Amino acid sequence: MTRAFNFSAGPAALPAEVLARAAEEMLDWHGAGMSVMEMSHRGKEFMSILAQAQADLRELLAVPENYRILFMQGGALAENALIPMNLLGARADGQRTADYVVTGSWSVKSQKEARKYCEVNIAASTEDEKFTRLPSMAEWKLSKDPAYVHICTNETIHGVEYFWTPDLAAAGLPDTPLVADVSSHILSRPMDVSKFGVMYGGAQKNIGPSGLTVVIVRDDLLGRALPITPSAFDWKIVAENDSMYNTPPTYAIYIAGLVFQWIKRQGGLAAMEAQNKAKAELLYGYLDGSDFYRTSVAADCRSRMNVPFFLHDDALNETFLAGARERGLLQLKGHKSVGGMRASIYNAMPLAGVQALVDYLREFERSHG
């Protein structure tokens, strides 16, 4: 068996240890005589898996007591609709404006979906600069009293990451919740959950398989849903039923639980951050030192998870990718909207994988430069 180095943006590589454990437990989970996939979600076996996964995620991210962790379905794109649905209902004044900071393809999608449910104010956008930097808060034009402010803290396609957390209180909006799409960098480093009203993300990068959506929401934001919100997607109902209002994605939750335990064994999020920094420095360091390759994102917001880069001559792209595949370096093709290459180096990518990529970048440069 050969495990290649898989640079996919998502669904992405999972730790081999986790997959091996799932394989061992596939036919008979802990003597239950059945696979996790075959268990009632309300039976004691699965209830214990769910409770452990929630507890481990709470511990890893240091989620405060007054936040609920919801395991949902529909992915981050469904949440783009569910956020306005869940946050716009409680305003006696009928306020229906939400602010969006647009920093890449994913936040473009978020604000577009929200327009179906509310007025959207684009507080800032870097679209004119092809999403190569983050606008500072001094540049944001927030509306007077928005229902919430939405950001995407790691733009998976454009490779732009926030290394700071916007302070809405300092901007004169102390009661406005900050809502963040954290899909592609959750669990890559410690984050201060208390600075956010809502964090949400699809699981298929650092958490586990697709099919599971994680929503971390502050208690006081529950119960604000618009009447049109489907019950299965009303955060308050999901929270009251401990993510069991309807059948949750049981197998994806089980794998996520194994990933959380794997992260704990690595030393938690501080250890993940050290490893992710080392990987990003190795890769950006090589790209910066070369005239053959280039990157386009400003140095202070270059994503540690998703690294878009370009060959100096696009005509070499297919040859580059074919050579990479031959060496077991997979899924390096950039997103079609950006072009070039993209290396996604999530938690499960070892330093050895990034080293193998850098060795190949050097070799390719020597033979084609």
Ligand SMILES: Cc1ncc(COP(=O)(O)O)c(C=O)c1O
């Ligand atoms: C930052 C971000 N937001 C949203 C999405 C869309 O998520 P999903 O496909 O789970 O709906 C993705 C991509 O997978 C993403 O990277």
